[in-house]
Amino acid sequence: MFLVKRIFxxxxxxxxxxxxxxxxxxxESREKQKVVYHINVDDGKVLNTAxxxxxxxxxxxxxxxxxxxxxxxxxxxxxxxxxxxxxTLQDKVKNLKHQGVHFIVCNSTLASRKIDFKKDLYDVTxxxxxxxxxxxxxxxxxQGFSYIKP
Numbered sequence: 052m053f054l055v056k057r058i059f060x061x062x063x064x065x066x067x068x069x070x071x072x073x074x075x076x077x078x079e080s081r082e083k084q085k086v087v088y089h090i091n092v093d094d095g096k097v098l099n100t101a102x103x104x105x106x107x108x109x110x111x112x113x114x115x116x117x118x119x120x121x122x123x124x125x126x127x128x129x130x131x132x133x134x135x136x137x138x139t140l141q142d143k144v145k146n147l148k149h150q151g152v153h154f155i156v157c158n159s160t161l162a163s164r165k166i167d168f169k170k171d172l173y174d175v176t177x178x179x180x181x182x183x184x185x186x187x188x189x190x191x192x193x194q195g196f197s198y199i200k201p
Contacts, residue, residue, distance in 0.1 A: 085118045085196040087188055090127035098130050101201035102143050105152060114150045120191060121147075124157035124184025128166065131156070134173035141173055148174070157184030 086108070090101055101121075109117060123130055131154065134140040144154065158180050161168055168175045181187040192198055 083116050084112055087191045087196045088121045088199050089188055090123050091125040093126035093129035104201050109150050120153045120155055122155045122184045122188050125160055128160050131172040155187055156180045158182050
């Protein structure tokens with residue numbers, strides 16, 4: 052009986068060892084994820100959920116394994132409008148940017164709503180603005196980015 056238990060224990064430890072090695076190999080061989088999040092709603096609950104989802108995505112995959120873009124278009128511009136006067140939201144945006152997240156702003160929305168990005172939006176530069184948010188999403192998808200609508 053002792054011999055059977057010992058053989059079982061050796062087999063079990065060997066099996067676990069192979070599983071751990073296989074798991075590590077799988078994690079190391081993952082390709083870098085390319086993801087675009089599309090935000091086009093002005094709803095505090097949705098915006099908050101989107102920010103949490105993006106942070107969770109970063110936590111699980113890791114900043115080195117993720118190229119993440121957030122396209123703000125239409126009512127989604129509200130995220131950076133609200134952040135302009137909300138220190139808590141500013142911290143969330145700043146933290147995501149420090150982790151490599153790129154926030155992209157639709158110029159069509161800015162123009163149609165007469166929004167001055169320099170004074171009305173939090174931490175937006177000319178480099179963050181694209182002619183069309185929808186066209187940018189289509190372009191990113193053609194480059195292999197996965198589309199996520201939180």
